[in-house]
Amino acid sequence: MxxxxxxxxxxxxxxxxxxxxxxxxxxxxxxxxxxxxxxxxxxxxxxxxxxxxxxxxxxxxxxxxxxxxxxxxxxxxxxxxxxTGSSEGLGAIGGVIRHELHKECASRGVSWWIVPLCILSPFSKGNMNVVFHGEGCVTGATPAGDISADTVRTAILPLYRNFGIERNIELRILKRSCAPGPGKSAGGEVQLVFNHQVRLPKTLHLMNPGRVKRIRGVAYAVGVSGSNNARVIEAARGVLNKFVPDTYIFSDVSSAPLVPSNDKNNPGGKKKGAVGFGISLVAESSTHCLYSADMSSPPTGGTPPEDIGKQAAYQLLEVISQGGCVEKSAVETMVCLMAMGSEDVGRLAMGRDVVGSEDVIQLGRDLSEFGGSGWGLRDAGEGRDDLIVSVVGRGVGNVGRKVA
Amino acid sequence: MPALATMTTRTLKRKRVTREEPEQPSRSPTPSSSEAESDSDDGKLQDIFRKAFEAKFKPLDVEPKKQKIETVVEDVEEEDEESDWSGISSDGDEPNVEVVEYTSRTQLANERASKAELRAFMSSKPPTSSTPSLTQKKHKSKSSSDDDDPTESSHLKNDLALQKLLRDSHLLSSAAASAAASAAANTSLTATGAARHKSTDLQLLALGAKTSIHAQKSMPMAHRKGIIAKAREREEKRRKEAREAGIVLEREVKVKKKEGGKERERGVGGPSVGRFKGGMLRLSKRDVADITGHRGDRSAGRGGRGNGKSRRR
Structure with a gap:
């Protein structure tokens, strides 16, 4: 180039x-x-x-x-x-890129790769269809703080609707896996299909956080008894039902993923990957703002499911209490898409703690370093605690779609 | 504080009573109205008095019975008030009521999400926020249609009718022409007879029906083959003529042959006859008939091209 x-x-x-x-x-x-x-x-x-x-x-x-x-x-x-996305002839086979995550990558969850890939996808020339697999593919939440693939699907991907990107987006969790302990491997498999490419994302004005009207969630148990799910769900609902009666948490029980056992005596042999359980919670407000929380059993084990459920519920309450229209884990997605939008001022209400977090501040600095204009901050006013962040788009958008 | 409150209520009550006292005798002069009713002489006297009163002043509208009930009710109210206040004063001495939140296990368990919601949330697509409000949406649309003014709905109706008419116009014109040729001209805009069937068919096709209802389902195979061959030949001729005349036609739609599900699997090691499934060789009636063979040689039947009778799928 x-x-x-x-x-x-x-x-x-x-x-x-x-x-x-x-x-x-x-x-x-x-x-x-x-x-x-x-x-x-x-x-x-x-x-x-x-x-x-x-x-x-x-x-x-x-x-x-x-x-x-x-x-x-x-x-x-x-x-x-x-x-270019997963175009034929450039590493993609059958229109699908298979990206293997090696055993050393198991320290991070698969969302660490998926979330930025999702941000790239709307600006791709062709369709995006990537399968993540391998011994380092962890679909559950990790102790490093990565969100689970379920949360990506239920709390991050719906955000693209605000930018007019909503068609043909899928995140298939083909094989679940939890964070592995030392010496173990994960072996999950996730497929991201992102077939809605746009020229420019729409300008966003999201100022009113609304009130939380419902809570949904997924409890997953991988290679362990499904009763763990029931216990997690009950503990989480015990906390949340008081605040939002419209609370449903779905349960997903799957067997442990199989990973090849690199054994010389048994070359085709397989062994079980990491096992565990966890929960992903998503709260939706009346204005379609999303707040999420994630918690999973530590790789070492020894935590009762009730604790996991309770912690997830408290974490969700904390995220909601931070206010604003976006939570911390979704700021990158929202702000990047706003910055890549048309040359117009987009506005977004964020909680003070969210704006003040290190990642968000650094994101703002990096954006201006890359040629974006600085953010405008002002109080939301009327006794609200939030800040309104104004982001001006670059107006460049999708270079690959300029002609089309 | 309670003591003061009671004082004020007392005074209020007193006041009310004093205000009502002059009214009561005016409605019923005798202290007990029940006695007045029972005694006929007293009633007469009362009537006389009343007439005299009404001659001087406005007519009175008095029901002594109701009056009685009212007074009784008032008494009860007063008693209630009295007991209420004493209750509050005693409440202060008692310890605070402990509030216990109890969400029973069963209550949590029996709330289940609907299957549709499960499918919407647990599918691989990001969940849409509008899924659970399906019923609400329906309701809303209904109400909106109700709320709309009648002209709007009539416009919609006329629009639909016009669309239908446009769609059927060629049917109607041909029908009218034939009718005119034969007998009296049929000028009505509603399709009748065969034209009506055709119009229904067109409507079904427009709504997404796979095949026309007029398409003949069963016919001799040679017949069908002939029809298909003729259609293909006609199409080829049209294309050829267009090509020669230099006319660009629409792109040819190639029909894919897909009968993968129906085709007999011929894997290596599979049975040469029947279906092997679950450790069992299954023979269909046709297979059995082929083996017992009153239809001739099986292999010949399969290989023979012209033999229309040996239909194997």
Whole structure:
């Protein structure tokens, strides 16, 4: 790609917010150079396996990207190409990209890859159809704080409707898995189908959070008894039913995923992947704002299901109490799509704690670094605690769809 | 505080009583109205008095019976008030009532989501917020149609009728022409007879019916083959002529042959006859007939092209 050469490389340092920067680089088409990635670490300098896997994914869904590492992996130059999606002939087989997550990637949930991929998908030239699989594919919530694939489906993907992106979006959880302990592997399988590409997302004005009118959820048990689900659900409903009587939590029981046992004596053999249980809760307000909470059993086990259910319910209440129209885990999606929208001011009400969190602040800084205009902040007024964040779109939108 | 409150109510009550006191004798001069009723002489006297009174002033509308009931009710009310206040004063001495929230297990369990909702939420698509309000939506649409002014609904009706007429116009014209040729001209706009059947068929097709109701379902195979061949030949001829004349026609729709489900599986190691399923070889009636063979050789029947009678699927 010769086009981005006209602009100088954007320079960043440090390993923090690496994924967001790579995402913004791909969206805006700016080449970036990230240096000093964990350069002070003696044991694990450079990129982690998860970050490398994310770079591979970006490479798979784009055409013409170039990625250069330094010898130690502490410096990275990324020149993004055109987002082509899972077009035939570019790594996709039968219109599907199969992205394997290796065993080392199991520290993060699969949502760590899916959420940014979803942000890229509307701006893709062709359809997006990616299957995540492998020993590092964790569909449940993880102790690292990643949301579960269920929450992505029920709390993140519906947000795209606000931007006029709603057709042919699916997230199929083909095989469930929980966060594995040390020495174990996950072995989940998730398919993301995102076939609604747009030229420009609609301008968003979301100012009124409304009142929470219903709570839905999914309790999942993988390779453990389904009674765990019932106990989780009962504990969660015991807390939530008082506030919202319209509370339903569905139960999903599945067997443990099978992963190949890398055994020399038994080359075709399989063994069970990680087991566990968890819950994903989503609250919907009268103005279709979504708040979610996730909790799953720790890989070490030993936590009763009642505790998990209660913690998830309390977490949901906390997220709702932070106010605003978006929760913390959805801010990246909303703000990126607003920033990529038409040259118009979009407004979004956010809770003070949400805006004040480190990730959101850094996202704002990175966005302005990538050529976006700064955010405008003002009080929501009328005794409300929220802030109204105004984001101006870049007006570039989908480069691959310019002609169409 | 309670003491003060009682005081005020007392005074109020007193006042009310004093205000009512002059009224009561005016309605019923005797202190007990029941006595007045029973005694006829007293009643006469009362009538005389009343007439005299009414001659001087306005006529009175008095029902002594009702009056009695009212007074009784009032007494009861007063007693209630009295007891109420004493109750509150005693409440202060008692300890506070403990509130216990009780959500029973069974109550939680028997609330089940509907199957539709489960499907909507647990499918691979992101759940839409409008799914559970299906019933509400229906209701709303109904009410809106009710609320609409009659002209709107009549417009809609006329619109539908017009669409139907446009759709059927060619049928009607042909029917009218034939009718005119034969007998009196049929100028009515409603289709009758065969034309009506055709119009119904068109409507069904427009609504998404797979095949026309006039399409003949069963006919001899040679017959059908002939029809299909003729249609194909006609189409080919049309295309050929258009090509020669340099006319660009619509793109040809290629019919895919798909009979995968019906076709007999011929995997390696499968049975040469019948169906092997669940450790059992199943023979259909036709298979048995083929084996016992009063229809001739099986393999010949399969291979023979011209033999229309040996129909194997």
């Amino acid at each position: 010769t086009e981005p050469e006209a602009q100088p490389l954007l320079r960043f340092t440090g390993h923090r917010h690496l994924r967001t920067r790579l995402l913004l680089a791909t969206l805006t088409g700016r080449a970036i150079r990230i240096s000093q990635i964990r350069s002070t670490s003696h044991t694990h300098p450079g990129l982690t396996p998860t970050e490398v896997s994310f770079l591979r994914l970006l490479d798979a869904v784009t055409n013409g990207s170039s990625i250069e590492f330094s010898m130690t992996g502490t410096t990275l130059v990324y020149r993004p190409g055109l987002i």
